[in-house]
Amino acid sequence: MRAVRRTLNRVLIGLVGLVLLALGGSVLAIGLGAPAPSWWLHDGRHDVLLDESERTRWRDAGWWWPVIIAALAVLVLLCLWWLVAVVRRRRLAEVLVDTGDGEGALLRGQALEHALAEDADHLDGVQQADVRLTGRRTTPRTRVGLRLEPHVDPGTALDDLTTGVLARTRDSAGLAALPTEVRLRAVKHRAERVS
Template sequence: MRAVLGRINRVLLALAGLVLVALGGSVLAIGLGAPAPSWWLHGGRHDVLLDEAERTRWRDEGWWWPVVLAVLAVLVLLCLWWLVAVVRRRRSAEVLVDTGDGDGAVLRGRALERALTEEASQLDGVAQARVLLTGRRTAPSARIRLRLEPHVDPGTALHALTTGALTHARDAAGLAALPSEVRLRAVKHRAERVS
């Protein structure tokens, strides 16, 4: 769902940008004295956007104002939905831990992220680790980025991560599963001159 929202967001932003650039650029060019193309709505530089006849044309029709208000309401709702989808918190703020006695405890998501990051950073050959906890509080998932030293086998580092840090985090939080997306990248060292 998040990938679909990301694509929709990019497409809508691109379309809105293209429309604004095309219209704004056209208005600016005509305002600066460029000749108006044949398809342009208005004749020249001093022409108004809506003259009085165009502004009052539909005012006395009974259907006009309900349609205008309905279209504006739909646009506002779509914009609000878009804003919520973009601004929505992607990070899991807390994890519900089953304590085994019928009650539960709440573990801060940042604390679990920090613990995972520290343990992953201490793995052999890991130069840097970053962990982001996402998902619901009852079913969290992790996004992990590891920067590996050039001499490290990625399969070995991944196995060490899954059997070490991820297993410890899952067991400590009392989770049945902790789905994770791990991205591995090698550290690139700059060549240095030896004298």
């Protein structure tokens, strides 16, 4: 699923880039004096984008400008959302593990996330653990979300996580440090009627 999304994203970015390059290049070429092709919207170098009749056609219609402004605002927001989604780094793809021989090995980030989550799931009173790796492959950071049973002391669970799970992971990967942000949430059980 992730590979399909990445491929689709790259194809869309490529298509948008080609369309913008073709339009921008055509406008530049015609502006510099090249002959306009037959399919082009305007006749030549001194033709304007919107002539006076096109600009004033809908002047008296009260709905025209609010619709145009709303459509452009939605388009800008969609473009910004897409840009943020593309630029934002979601997960760390790989971690460089020190093998002790001066070389190093690459460990898939998803495999390390899964191992950390499995290890944290086995802590006393942890119902579910979610782990996400961020940062760089030589200096990874983790974000851990723990859903705790109601009877568990959060301080004890945090201590077990840091001195046990995270310390073992840091040592086994040969990392100098493994900065971690931990979010603890209590599991809410619904009240059940006892008869």
